[in-house]
Amino acid sequence: MKAVVLAGGLGTRLHPYTLFMPKPMLPLGDKPVLEHLIGWLRNNGVSDIIICVGYLGRTIEDYFKDGKELKVRIEYARTNAPMGTAGQLKSAESLIDGTFLCLYGDSIYDLGVKGMVSFHKDKKSLATMALLPYKTTLKYGFIDIDENGLVKRWKEKPSLEGLINIGCYIMEPNFLNYIPKDTKFGMNSAFEKAIGANERIFGYVSKGNFIDIGDKRGYIEVYKRYLQKLGEIV
Numbered sequence: 001m002k003a004v005v006l007a008g009g010l011g012t013r014l015h016p017y018t019l020f021m022p023k024p025m026l027p028l029g030d031k032p033v034l035e036h037l038i039g040w041l042r043n044n045g046v047s048d049i050i051i052c053v054g055y056l057g058r059t060i061e062d063y064f065k066d067g068k069e070l071k072v073r074i075e076y077a078r079t080n081a082p083m084g085t086a087g088q089l090k091s092a093e094s095l096i097d098g099t100f101l102c103l104y105g106d107s108i109y110d111l112g113v114k115g116m117v118s119f120h121k122d123k124k125s126l127a128t129m130a131l132l133p134y135k136t137t138l139k140y141g142f143i144d145i146d147e148n149g150l151v152k153r154w155k156e157k158p159s160l161e162g163l164i165n166i167g168c169y170i171m172e173p174n175f176l177n178y179i180p181k182d183t184k185f186g187m188n189s190a191f192e193k194a195i196g197a198n199e200r201i202f203g204y205v206s207k208g209n210f211i212d213i214g215d216k217r218g219y220i221e222v223y224k225r226y227l228q229k230l231g232e233i234v
Contacts, residue, residue, distance in 0.1 A: 001117070002096065003046045006088045007034060007105030008054025008079055022056040024105035025063065026219060029226035033213060034060065036108050038070055041101075044113045047072045050095050051105070052088040054079040085187040090179040097173070104167035111208025113170075119204050120170040126199045127175045127191070130168035130206045135161035163203065166210045175199075 007024040024034035034051075041049060049072055053060050057078060067074030077092035089102060099120070101113065111130070120128040137159045144153040178193040179185055195201050213219040 001046060001099055001101060002048045002050060003041050003101040003103060004050045004052065004077075004089060004092050004096065005034070005037065005103050005105045006052050006085055007060055008052050008057060008083065008088045008091075009085075009106070022053075022059055023213070025056075025059055026213065026223075028108070028213075028223060029229060032063070033108065034064070034105055035070070037103065037105065038064070038067070038072060040109055041103075042070065042072055046101060046113075049073065050075050050077055050092045052077045052079070052092055054082065054088065082184060084184045086179045086185040086190040087183060089187070089190075090176055090181060090185070093173075093176050096176070100171055100173070102169040102171055106213050107167050108211040108213075109166070109168060109208065110210065111168075111206045113168075116168075116170055116204045116206065120202070123202050124200060125170070125202045126172050126194060128170045128202045128204050129191075130166050131163040131203045132166050132206055132208070132210065133161070134164040135159060163205065166206070166212075168206075168210070170204075 005024075007022065009023060024037075025032045027033075028036060038049065041047070049067060051060060051064070051074060053076055057076070061076055064070070064074055075095055077088075077095060079088060079091045083091065085104065099117075103109075116128060116130060119125075137157055139157065142155040142158055143151060144155070145151055175190070175194060178190045178197070178199075191201060211222050213222055
């Protein structure tokens with residue numbers, strides 16, 4: 001099975017860090033985010049990898065080359081403009097020849113994929129998304145009022161919980177039919193089109209964890225954690 005890694009975004013929420021470096025190349029400990037992700041793929045038996053590059057993509061290509069040093073095989077799908085997550089995936093269409101794993105290049109995963117692959121095949125799914133339970137407490141109290149403004153209830157800092165999408169998918173090549181060519185398109189829009197067409201789309205509740213470095217605060221927290229690990233090893 002091939003893996004397609006989406007690594008062509010602008011990373012605007014991480015400015016100024018990403019003004020001269022693509023988000024997947026930001027360091028975590030002694031290696032970039034994307035190298036951690038490639039190591040996880042290799043440990044899960046996936047060694048054939050397509051990286052979708054765009055913004056500052058040459059930095060990624062010059063670092064990883066063909067993947068030989070990391071004991072994987074890497075090909076590149078290139079776009080010249082921001083295409084959104086699904087638009088990036090569409091750029092790799094000619095390199096995809098069967099069921100594949102799709103991942104966001106700015107996340108690190110600590111979970112296995114074999115169970116998810118078996119689930120996907122058993123369900124004869126067009127696309128299966130990995131989900132994780134998530135709970136958060138809001139920082140403000142919620143106030144319920146009636147049509148006259150009369151306060152009916154005060155909910156102090158309520159908690160919300162549910163299943164979240166962690167940007168890890170098993171897909172069949174036909175899923176790409178729901179993504180227009182050469183168009184900026186989000187993954188949520190592609191899934192909505194497929195669901196609207198009554199395709200078999202499933203969610204798989206994973207056991208494990210993932211790290212998202214989507215904004216500056218999150219990245220700094222994770223960076224400190226990895227730096228601590230590195231210090232302990234040294």
